[in-house]
Amino acid sequence: MLLNEFLILGAFLFCTGVYGALARRNAVLVLMSIELILNAVNINLIAFGAFRNNIAGQVFALFVIAVAAAEVGVGLAIVMLIYRNRRSVDLTEVDLMKG
Amino acid sequence: MIAENIAFGILAAAMCVSAFRVVTTKNVVHAALYLIVVLAGVAGIYILLAAEFAAVVQILVYIGAIVVLFLFGIMLTRAPIGHEADLDNEQRWAALVVALFLFGVLGSVLVNAFHRVHVRPETVGTTSDVANSIFTTYVVPFEVVSIVLLAALVGAVVIARRD
Numbered sequence: 437m438l439l440n441e442f443l444i445l446g447a448f449l450f451c452t453g454v455y456g457a458l459a460r461r462n463a464v465l466v467l468m469s470i471e472l473i474l475n476a477v478n479i480n481l482i483a484f485g486a487f488r489n490n491i492a493g494q495v496f497a498l499f500v501i502a503v504a505a506a507e508v509g510v511g512l513a514i515v516m517l518i519y520r521n522r523r524s525v526d527l528t529e530v531d532l533m534k535g
Numbered sequence: 536m537i538a539e540n541i542a543f544g545i546l547a548a549a550m551c552v553s554a555f556r557v558v559t560t561k562n563v564v565h566a567a568l569y570l571i572v573v574l575a576g577v578a579g580i581y582i583l584l585a586a587e588f589a590a591v592v593q594i595l596v597y598i599g600a601i602v603v604l605f606l607f608g609i610m611l612t613r614a615p616i617g618h619e620a621d622l623d624n625e626q627r628w629a630a631l632v633v634a635l636f637l638f639g640v641l642g643s644v645l646v647n648a649f650h651r652v653h654v655r656p657e658t659v660g661t662t663s664d665v666a667n668s669i670f671t672t673y674v675v676p677f678e679v680v681s682i683v684l685l686a687a688l689v690g691a692v693v694i695a696r697r698d
Contacts, residue, residue, distance in 0.1 A: 437539050439654040440645055442580065445547050447641040449554050449573070451634045456558030458630035459623045464608045465563065468570050471601065472554055475577045478589075486584040486656040491668045494586045494660050498669075501589075501596050502680045506687030508601050512608040513691040519612040528624050 442483035449476035463515045463525040467508060474504045543583055550576035567605050574598050585656035588665045 449472050456469025478497045485493015519525050553572040560566050574597045581590035669677050 437543060437583070437654055439649050439652045441543060441547070442584070442654070443645045443649065444642055445550065445580070447638060447645060448551055451638040451641070452554040452558055454637060455630050455634035458633065459627035460558065461624045462563060464605060464612065465558075465566055467608075468566060468605060469558060471570065471597075472557065472573065475574065475597075478593075479577060479580055482581055482584050482586045482589055483654060485660065486586065487652075487654045489657060491660055491664045492673075494589050494665055495668050495673050497586070497589050498592060498665070499673075499676060499680055501592060503683060505596055505601055506684050508604055509687050509691045510694070512604055513695040515608060516611055516695050525612045 439483060439487055442479055446476040446479040446483070449473075449479070461526050461528055463518065463527055464512070466527065467511050467515070470511075471504065471508070474500060539583060542579070546576045546579045546583070550580075563609050564606070567602060567609065570605070571598055571602050574602065584654070585659040587659065588662040589660075 453469045453472030453476065456472065457466050460466050460469060478500055481493045481497045481500070483493075485491065485497075515525055518530065522529065550573050553569040553576070556569045557566050557573065560569065574593065577597075578590045578593040581587075581593060
């Protein structure tokens with residue numbers, strides 16, 4: 437297996453996540469795009485761990501999974517609070533600080 | 536050797552199509568379901584790279600907990616179930632240009648750097664290797680991640696409670 441297959445797959449997932457995080461209106465969909473980005477990074481970590489026969493790649497990926505879980509929990513709590521106060525999670529309407 | 540390449544091809548095709556659909560579909564629940572396909576594909580990639588523990592943890596934590604959390608979030612924020620008029624904001628074309636440019640840069644760098652480099656996982660990264668590593672070399676980050684999870688738990692409860 438070529439190393440580049442895994443890395444370019446990771447790059448494609450990363451760029452798809454970047455597009456989603458920039459272009460989507462619903463806050464939950466933005467969080468899903470961030471999950472795509474984190475998974476792309478994990479693929480990279482584990483591919484290089486297998487390439488260099490180093491277990492650190494897997495260990496780092498496990499830490500990334502744990503931190504991603506924590507981030508999704510807090511992110512969705514914030515989204516729920518926004519919904520409770522404004523009755524909508526449309527990110528184009530959250531512009532109080534806009535000049 | 537050939538079975539690995541076929542498996543990778545199928546997984547990569549499914550993941551790329553599903554990731555594209557996550558960011559372009561007009562139905563929020565469908566986006567969550569396409570995300571499940573992407574996450575399951577990532578677990579399959581981990582198995583191809585002989586990272587067995589990471590694959591199982593990926594399925595348990597990501598598909599089993601995080602996607603369920605997303606579905607709860609969709610339900611509790613009354614996202615319209617079904618087609619919604621427009622789920623993209625007005626900067627989608629600039630975002631598309633940014634994403635394509637980023638992919639071009641990353642792709643060219645990767646092809647330049649790792650052309651014809653093969654990865655053959657000679658030894659399986661077994662669970663015992665991961666456990667030995669976490670509890671000896673990386674025990675401090677392990678404890679810190681536990682505290683991060685505790686802080687996230689308390690923070691989420693405090694942010695989202697009604698008072």
